[in-house]
Amino acid sequence: xxxxxxxxxxxxxxxxxxxxxxxxxxxxxxxxxxxxxxxxxxxxxxxxxxxxxxxxxxxxxxxxxxxxxxxxxxxxxxxxxxxxxxxxxxxxxxxxxxxxxxxxxxxxxxxxxxxxx
Amino acid sequence: xxxxxxxxxxxxxxxxxxxxxxxxxxxxxxxxxxxxxxxxxxxxxxxxxxxxxxxxxxxxxxxxxxxxxxxxxxxxxxxxxxxxxxxxxxxxxxxxxxxxxxxxxxxxxx
Numbered sequence: 079x080x081x082x083x084x085x086x087x088x089x090x091x092x093x094x095x096x097x098x099x100x101x102x103x104x105x106x107x108x109x110x111x112x113x114x115x116x117x118x119x120x121x122x123x124x125x126x127x128x129x130x131x132x133x134x135x136x137x138x139x140x141x142x143x144x145x146x147x148x149x150x151x152x153x154x155x156x157x158x159x160x161x162x163x164x165x166x167x168x169x170x171x172x173x174x175x176x177x178x179x180x181x182x183x184x185x186x187x188x189x190x191x192x193x194x195x
Numbered sequence: 196x197x198x199x200x201x202x203x204x205x206x207x208x209x210x211x212x213x214x215x216x217x218x219x220x221x222x223x224x225x226x227x228x229x230x231x232x233x234x235x236x237x238x239x240x241x242x243x244x245x246x247x248x249x250x251x252x253x254x255x256x257x258x259x260x261x262x263x264x265x266x267x268x269x270x271x272x273x274x275x276x277x278x279x280x281x282x283x284x285x286x287x288x289x290x291x292x293x294x295x296x297x298x299x300x301x302x303x304x305x
Binding site: 115122123124125128137138139140173178180181182183184185186187188 | 198228229231233239240241242243246247252284286288292293294295296297298299
């Protein structure tokens with residue numbers, strides 16, 4: 079059974095850092111791009127970042143470029159999101175998502191990040 | 196890049212069909228075949244229900260179908276059931292941003 083399990087969320091002050099992790103299982107991890115998508119409380123979905131199968135290509139939405147870094151460890155079947163210089167508007171549930179080519183075909187349950195003083 | 200435009204809410208009675216629209220531009224929906232739809236039930240993660248405009252993943256009900264015309268896409272839910280109550284989001288690839296989601300539509304079964 080396919081599983082994506084996120085961890086690392088929590089409360090952080092503005093300007094702080096947090097590293098999210100996502101453990102993948104139930105599929106051949108090295109065959110797929112992976113992505114992070116976030117959802118602010120009561121709001122819609124926003125694509126954040128994606129990373130190629132071998133980690134050689136990474137793309138970001140403008141609002142996080144230069145502050146967030148996506149990475150992966152294929153030996154551990156894991157993908158990460160390092161978030162620096164966090165702002166209030168980064169508060170959201172962050173979903174780890176398997177990328178099926180041009181669409182988000184399997185989602186984790188999400189981890190909540192709250193940026194507040 | 197603004198979010199794709201969807202109606203805030205759509206409702207229907209059990210057994211009826213409803214259509215959710217998703218309006219974009221020539222830079223997103225109009226320029227690509229990478230249009231997808233997601234269902235999000237309360238308190239749960241989104242689930243892919245349509246990809247590449249009109250393709251259903253394995254296990255998704257035949258009652259869900261998608262289409263596209265020009266800069267707009269549509270999701271049709273036929274034979275509406277109580278279990279279809281959820282939020283629905285469209286999504287399109289766009290060269291400028293990467294991927295842009297719709298504003299979301301709350302479906303209510305009367």
